[in-house]
Amino acid sequence: MHFIRQLACFIVFFSGMLNVCAQTFELGVMGGGAGYIGDLNQDKLLKISGFSAGAYAKMNIDAYWAIGLHYNYGKIKANDADSENSQFRDRNLNFKTALNELSLQVDFNFLNYFAGGGTKRFTPYIFTGIGGVFYSPKAVYADKEYNLRFYQTEGQSGAYRNYTLTVPYGVGVKLRLKDNWGLFSQIGYRTAHTDYLDDVSSRYPNPAVWKNDSYLADRKKLSDPSHSQYGAPGIQRGDFRKRDTYMFVGIGISYTFVSQKCYTF
Known part of the structure; x- marks a missing residue:
C-alpha cells in the first residue's frame, strides 16, 4: 500500500494549493476510448479495445503551467483468437x-x-505525472468467467496485487470556446509498474508447483488453453517486456473559475 500513501500525500498537497488560490480552479470531464499494449497486443499502439471516461480538478498556475488531480475509468481487453498472428x-x-x-x-x-x-x-500541450491504478484481469473459457489473479497461471505462490503505480504521459490540444469554457482532446499512455494487467508475464509453469486440489484442472486450463499443448513448462508465455501499457484517448470540456484577485495574464 506504499503507493497509496504517496498518492495521498500528493492529494493533500494539491488540496492545500487549491485553498490558497481557488480563483484559478478548473473542472473538466472527458470521454473516449481505452487501449492496451502488452503480451496479447505487442505492436498496435493505437488499438482501442474499450471505452473510457474521466474527470479532473485542476489549478492553472499561469498561462503555460497547470497541475491537476485526475480520475479515469476504462475497460481494456484482448483475445488471441482474434489475432492476425x-x-x-x-x-x-x-x-x-x-x-x-x-x-x-x-x-x-x-x-x-x-x-x-x-x-x-x-494551444497544443503535453502532460505527465504519477498515479495509481486498480485492475483485475478476467478471462472467459467455455462460457465461464474466471478472475485470473487467484489461479496462479504462471506458478505464482499466491494472488498478485490488483493495484500498482502508473506513469501517465501524453499530448493534446486545447481550444477556448466562450468566456470560461474550453474544449480539449488528448491521447495519453500509461506505463504500469506491473506486467500482469493481462495476467501474462513470464513462462508456462511446471504443473507440479500447483496444489492438487479442486482448482487444479482450472489452473491448467487457464494457464494453457491452447488446443495443441502450446505451453510446455519453461516456454515463454508472453513477451520479454517487464511493463504493460494502457492508453486513454478522447475529447472533453472544461470550465475555469477566474478571479482578478488571484492573477491576471
Whole structure:
C-alpha cells in the first residue's frame, strides 16, 4: 500500500494549493476510448479495445503551467483468437479488465493559453505525472468467467496485487470556446509498474508447483488453453517486456473559475 500513501500525500498537497488560490480552479470531464499494449497486443499502439471516461480538478498556475488531480475509468481487453498472428491464435489466451486510475498530472501549454484569458485561443500541450491504478484481469473459457489473479497461471505462490503505480504521459490540444469554457482532446499512455494487467508475464509453469486440489484442472486450463499443448513448462508465455501499457484517448470540456484577485495574464 506504499503507493497509496504517496498518492495521498500528493492529494493533500494539491488540496492545500487549491485553498490558497481557488480563483484559478478548473473542472473538466472527458470521454473516449481505452487501449492496451502488452503480451496479447505487442505492436498496435493505437488499438482501442474499450471505452473510457474521466474527470479532473485542476489549478492553472499561469498561462503555460497547470497541475491537476485526475480520475479515469476504462475497460481494456484482448483475445488471441482474434489475432492476425498464428502463434497467438495457437496460444489462445484472452483477458479483460476494468481500470480505475487516480493520478496527479502536470500540463504544459506551448502557447499563451488560458480558458479565462491569455492571448491565444488555441494551444497544443503535453502532460505527465504519477498515479495509481486498480485492475483485475478476467478471462472467459467455455462460457465461464474466471478472475485470473487467484489461479496462479504462471506458478505464482499466491494472488498478485490488483493495484500498482502508473506513469501517465501524453499530448493534446486545447481550444477556448466562450468566456470560461474550453474544449480539449488528448491521447495519453500509461506505463504500469506491473506486467500482469493481462495476467501474462513470464513462462508456462511446471504443473507440479500447483496444489492438487479442486482448482487444479482450472489452473491448467487457464494457464494453457491452447488446443495443441502450446505451453510446455519453461516456454515463454508472453513477451520479454517487464511493463504493460494502457492508453486513454478522447475529447472533453472544461470550465475555469477566474478571479482578478488571484492573477491576471
